[in-house]
Amino acid sequence: MIEPSRELRDACAIVGIGNSRLGKVPGVSSLDLVVEAMRNALDDAGLKAGDVDGILCRGPDEIYSHHQEVGERLGINAGFSTTVTNGGASQILSVALAVMAIRHGLATTVLCGYGRDAWSRTHATEEARVRNETRPPSQLPREFGPEYGYYSAAATHAFGATRHMHLYGTTKEHFGRIAVDFREHALRNPQAQMKTPLTMEEYHAQRSIVRPFGLYDCSLRSDAAGAVIVTSRERAKDLKQPPVLIKGFGTHNNTRGWFADDNMVVTAAKKSGERAYAMAGLGPKDVDTAQIYDCFTYMVLTQLEDYGFCKKGEGGDFVASGALRMGGALPTNTSGGQLSEAHAEGVLQLVEGARQMRHTYPASRQVKDAEIALVSGHGGNQVCHSTLILGRAR
């Protein structure tokens, strides 16, 4: 086991948080959305673009050197700047890189963010709607997939769900609990894309996408962006908002592949989480709220196990206990998550985790007395993972 540097614990803080309009935002590009979120984060922090000297973002894959285009639109020259391409693990990885850059004198104040136009892109034409594909054609598989009718990230994750059900007796009822609970959270969030309740009866009556997944097992297609600003704890003291402490982070990448070993059932969240806990000096029992990368219901269940909130194979019982609800043992995806708020590849989980640590929400949305939030990022062909542990500043 790698021993992460403890000197990074509480060294930096999130001092600005922002998101774009969420849901269906036609006529606005992914670049426009991330710039909108970053402007909101700057306003929130009381900072000007000239105060920023770092940009770390994930771009839409077809934009070359995306961070440069972001800097151009915000009028920023950056000492430290790059585009991160670990898919949904990129957003927390950006924060981790920001902390390391700040600690080593490469930057003082770093903007991290991501935006995507997945709703607009998949609804541009009827063909686009049916294919429901967000990747550019050049990135789609050419063999060992299309000839078998194997399409979509839903199917890739559904392989894990099938295997987990086979090994541990996990059921659709368990997946449904996650979808229903997160929808209930979304109803507390005025910005959420989904506005109507979801019952377990409706969940079971859903149309099939790729079994075992149905419509409500799958995250939303959204136009959405989020951003955070990271700076040193020292500098944070002079800024407008109460700082949110970055207590620990970790990454792990099962780069041998989702189909190798047991990676679809014991995900990279396990080692990523162990590293984050070690840096923070904390464990799963210390976590008050979790914001888990919920591209599909199954991914929430298996990550809760991998993070040690319950044992491997017991995720079904854990979610069935009501643990994920507001007031439960571990209120999870309290914004509604990617299943019901909006899907922006994990950046909105980062935004929500940080906001929960500020305690500025109305009581209906605030996890009571929450001191520690865990945020997860998952992506990069399903095997890149990142974990962030945030704390309320005292």
Added chain:
Amino acid sequence: MTEAAKSTPRKPLPRPAPESLPYWEAAKHHRLEIPHCDDCGGHWFPPSRSCPHCLSANVGFKPVSGRGKVFSFVIYDRVYHPAFEAEVPYVVALVELDEGPRLISNIVDIAPDKVRCDMRVSVVFDDVAEGVSVPKFKPA
């Protein structure tokens, strides 16, 4: 050709990467051959030009048994590509060969609802176009 046949889109054919060409050439002759390392004896999939077990470049393709088990699977009810409209529901599986490597395929000759993880399967070949045959698996 009938009007109906003309209007039915064709299923995508594999568009092999250069390192995969021997795999598809063997499949054309109804043989399942996968990469093999002449130094460490390891197998792997998908094809690449060096051995991921020992990094040797002393590699080639060797026939395998064509037997294995279903590691996991999914069932398509929704049509993602119009050529598969007549196929739904159909099964896409990750098949673990007895030699170790896992590959994506279809499970055929069985009702989708009857497919289970770890069930034994063996290879069959589907001649999908002139000179193109795709390995699929049926219950063993």
